[in-house]
Amino acid sequence: MIGRLPRVGTSVGIGAGALLSLAPGLLPRTAGAQAILTGLLVAAALAVAACLGCALRRAGFDTDRASARGRALVAAAVTVAVGLAAWRAGHWQNGLRAAMGTAPIDPGYWVRCGFGAVLVGGALVGLGRGLRYSIRKLGRARVLAAGLVTGLAGWFVLVPGVADWRMQTYAAANAVLEPGVAPPVSIHSGSADSAVSWSTLGAQGRRFVGGEAGGPIRVYVGVDSAPDLDSRVALAVRELERSGGFTRGNLVVAVPTGSGWIDANAMDGFARRFGDDVAVLGLQYSYTPSWVSFVFGRSQAVDAARALFEAVERRVAGLPRPPRLFVYGQSLGAVGGSAIFADDADQDRRTCAVLWAGPPANDAHRDGATILANSSDPVVHWSPALLWRAPDLTGVRRDAPVPGWLPLVSFVQTTADLLAALDAPPGHGHRYGADQGTALGECATTVDGR
Numbered sequence: 167m168i169g170r171l172p173r174v175g176t177s178v179g180i181g182a183g184a185l186l187s188l189a190p191g192l193l194p195r196t197a198g199a200q201a202i203l204t205g206l207l208v209a210a211a212l213a214v215a216a217c218l219g220c221a222l223r224r225a226g227f228d229t230d231r232a233s234a235r236g237r238a239l240v241a242a243a244v245t246v247a248v249g250l251a252a253w254r255a256g257h258w259q260n261g262l263r264a265a266m267g268t269a270p271i272d273p274g275y276w277v278r279c280g281f282g283a284v285l286v287g288g289a290l291v292g293l294g295r296g297l298r299y300s301i302r303k304l305g306r307a308r309v310l311a312a313g314l315v316t317g318l319a320g321w322f323v324l325v326p327g328v329a330d331w332r333m334q335t336y337a338a339a340n341a342v343l344e345p346g347v348a349p350p351v352s353i354h355s356g357s358a359d360s361a362v363s364w365s366t367l368g369a370q371g372r373r374f375v376g377g378e379a380g381g382p383i384r385v386y387v388g389v390d391s392a393p394d395l396d397s398r399v400a401l402a403v404r405e406l407e408r409s410g411g412f413t414r415g416n417l418v419v420a421v422p423t424g425s426g427w428i429d430a431n432a433m434d435g436f437a438r439r440f441g442d443d444v445a446v447l448g449l450q451y452s453y454t455p456s457w458v459s460f461v462f463g464r465s466q467a468v469d470a471a472r473a474l475f476e477a478v479e480r481r482v483a484g485l486p487r488p489p490r491l492f493v494y495g496q497s498l499g500a501v502g503g504s505a506i507f508a509d510d511a512d513q514d515r516r517t518c519a520v521l522w523a524g525p526p527a528n529d530a531h532r533d534g535a536t537i538l539a540n541s542s543d544p545v546v547h548w549s550p551a552l553l554w555r556a557p558d559l560t561g562v563r564r565d566a567p568v569p570g571w572l573p574l575v576s577f578v579q580t581t582a583d584l585l586a587a588l589d590a591p592p593g594h595g596h597r598y599g600a601d602q603g604t605a606l607g608e609c610a611t612t613v614d615g616r
Contacts, residue, residue, distance in 0.1 A: 451470035523598045
């Protein structure tokens with residue numbers, strides 16, 4: 167009988183991993199996503215339990231001494247705890263879904279979760295046991311040597327190869343000419359009258375400027391539009407001049423995300439707010455996803471935003487009737503836009519108003535700025551510091567239930583939610599609406615009657 171019961175360490179490991187995976191998150195989670203998270207965390211917890219058991223045995227403790235009754239009690243307690251956690255997680259999921267206007271979980275949700283978690287966890291545990299068997303058969307020294315060689319080969323050959331392949335993939339996506347996106351009218355970049363070639367705007371730039379005549383002037387310069395940052399900035403200012411952007415009453419410097427994307431909802435908001443009396447200027451600094459740029463190339467966003475704004479600022483200062491100057495950025499664009507200014511006072515002195523949507527870790531110059539941050543947005547919550555302290559949610563708008571902070575637990579759950587941040591309904595998660603434009607602040611003073 168005792169041989170059929172899991173060891174105490176095994177039961178505790180399974181329970182710890184399952185409980186951690188079932189803690190409240192920020193966003194609704196599909197059964198597949200929950201199954202993968204549970205399987206990963208259970209496998210990780212079992213690995214930790216195995217390491218602790220090995221250390222205790224080396225220290226002279228008998229970890230297998232528990233009686234059949236003791237093992238049964240622990241297994242039963244873990245089963246009850248996981249069952250209660252699953253019930254609470256279902257209640258929490260339905261609360262999130264109700265707040266976001268989506269359907270509640272169906273009766274088969276937990277069946278799919280359990281089945282998927284067993285598959286994922288079982289596969290990972292099987293890999294671990296296979297590695298342990300190899301160590302026993304081949305000897306620790308041989309396995310370590312083979313692991314070292316494999317690791318070095320991966321680091322110097324596989325990692326660069328994968329990185330190069332991904333960069334080629336991102337570049338190819340940036341170069342795609344979508345059939346539904348047509349070259350714009352003459353006042354926009356990429357038109358027949360523009361110095362910026364349609365083919366160099368990048369996929370996101372073409373989406374930004376393409377479309378019907380009327381509305382805000384749209385000026386955009388892609389990474390491939392000029393060979394370096396300085397020449398791209400100079401080209402952007404010339405384009406703004408050519409298109410008549412400096413003659414409009416309002417000028418918005420829009421700092422894109424890592425891929426060069428400027429949210430169409432923000433453009434709708436600018437049009438509602440200013441009508442046709444506005445020009446919007448964007449400068450692409452990368453064609454990688456925002457998370458890649460944030461981790462590996464954050465300085466690109468900062469350098470591009472500063473260079474563009476300073477060039478526009480100098481040009482505007484020489485005009486007899488300068489437009490009102492605004493800055494907008496979402497996600498990594500908020501990071502780059504906020505970095506333009508030394509502090510809040512500098513921000514207020516040099517702009518009419520600024521707006522940051524979904525700033526990572528809710529970190530941006532705040533005084534005098536308009537901040538749009540959903541409480542369900544994991545990008546706003548996440549930072550390495552979430553491991554040991556609660557996030558700063560100052561100014562966050564509560565759009566859904568928010569779980570309390572717990573060390574490690576909140577970090578794990580928020581990290582998992584990052585993968586679905588853009589899958590939430592509009593107004594939730596990392597998705598923002600037309601208020602990105604309509605909520606821009608007012609100027610403290612007017613310029614030449616404007």
